[in-house]
Amino acid sequence: MDTGTHIVMGVALGGIATLDPVVTESSVTATSVLIATIVGSQIPDIDTVLKLKNNAVYIRNHRGITHSIPAVILWPMLIVGTIYLFQPEVNLTHLWMWTQLAVFLHVFVDIFNAYGTQALRPFSNKWIALGIINTFDPFIFILHVIGIIVWVFGAAPGYTFLGMYAVIVAYYIHRFIYKRKLLSIVKNMIPDATDIIIAPTMRNSEWRIAVMNEHQFFVGRSKRLEVNILDQFNRIPVPQTAVLTAAKKDSNLSAFLSFSPVYRWEMDDYDDHYEVRFIDLRYRSNGHYPFVAVVKLDNKLNILSSYTGWIYSEEKLRKKLEIITS
Structure with a gap:
């Protein structure tokens, strides 16, 4: 609490x-x-x-x-x-x-x-x-x-x-009975689900939902036992590349992975650096996923900066990465 x-x-x-x-x-x-x-x-x-x-x-x-x-x-x-x-x-x-x-x-x-x-x-x-x-x-x-x-x-x-x-x-x-009802509804909607996470919000009748099956992530929200799937992502395993292996050595990303059970990842290759981003799918808010871990590496795979935590705009994330670098 x-x-x-x-x-x-x-x-x-x-x-x-x-x-x-x-x-x-x-x-x-x-x-x-x-x-x-x-x-x-x-x-x-x-x-x-x-x-x-x-x-x-x-x-x-x-x-x-x-x-x-x-x-x-x-x-x-x-x-x-x-x-x-x-x-x-x-x-x-x-x-x-x-x-x-x-x-x-x-x-x-x-x-x-x-x-x-x-x-x-x-x-x-x-x-x-x-x-x-x-x-x-x-x-x-x-x-x-x-x-x-x-x-x-x-x-x-x-x-x-x-x-x-x-x-x-x-x-x-x-609340316990309510969540059990939601779990049953989600299982009927996605019968091949391997993992189902149902989390409360401050509103009594609204819950956050994140689901995995073998091939996809589903992110949704429920209100008064009506479940709506808002986003779907293909479930792509994290490859064992040199860039991602180096990024995983960062303390911020390591902490994120120890905490988050449902996430997707992205990697961008720029002229002078790489950027690896892991996104927790449990906390969707107004179409945005605010809990992330980001690692920035140079072309030699040295970690330049990193961050994990709650970020509600790309501009603020950029500022935090710049502050850490400086």
Whole structure:
């Protein structure tokens, strides 16, 4: 989920913690638990700072080790230990319990996004992505904000947020069933499909669709269970040429390939350089595919510049490649 949603979830969990009599009998413990649930609901995303280095490092590592089983165990210890240094009279057991729940819920809800997490590390590096809830879901966020406002105006937070989460659980079930229906529709439309990716959008009734069979890619969108195929591309295997082999050694392209399961490629041969482009087909927006990896090589196959990330215009891509070259 996005940062804002994780924060309001931390507040909501702190509200539910008021149902714990051990928490409410001490103002120090109650305040500490609220702080800890907010921090715990956010701390696994500390790897977002990797964006400051470059997109390749971020793509390879975001929601990786910081969302792993050891991290889920260690984050609460770090938070509780830090709070204890300043509030030694706090009830450590109950502070740890609520902090542990906050960290666990952060990783758990991220599994339902299309991006997913490596939540089973170190036992498996597989990305777990159920793809039924968008990274930012307006319904979930607004419901939390309403719950917080109601709390501010005097409602009992524990039962308020428990009721809210009952609604959210029902919403998750609805989304799961909806996606299963879409999957069945797509299979009927393209019976020889080998891979089908159905990803949510911010709009409840709209989903992104990317499909592969042995020979083609299909890109579509659905609205209220009506599926429309918008683009079709021939599926051309990436050849083992010298140019493409050299391009694959670039860190940006390598990161892209580790992240993207459905893509097509292009190569342009200019007088003084080559340009290799890989295009993720999952994120079609207004006829444009914004998530790309581009590698520019000279005639001797030395990498001049490269980029991976979200680009919404060719002009901006050119500027980024020029900046990297300079």
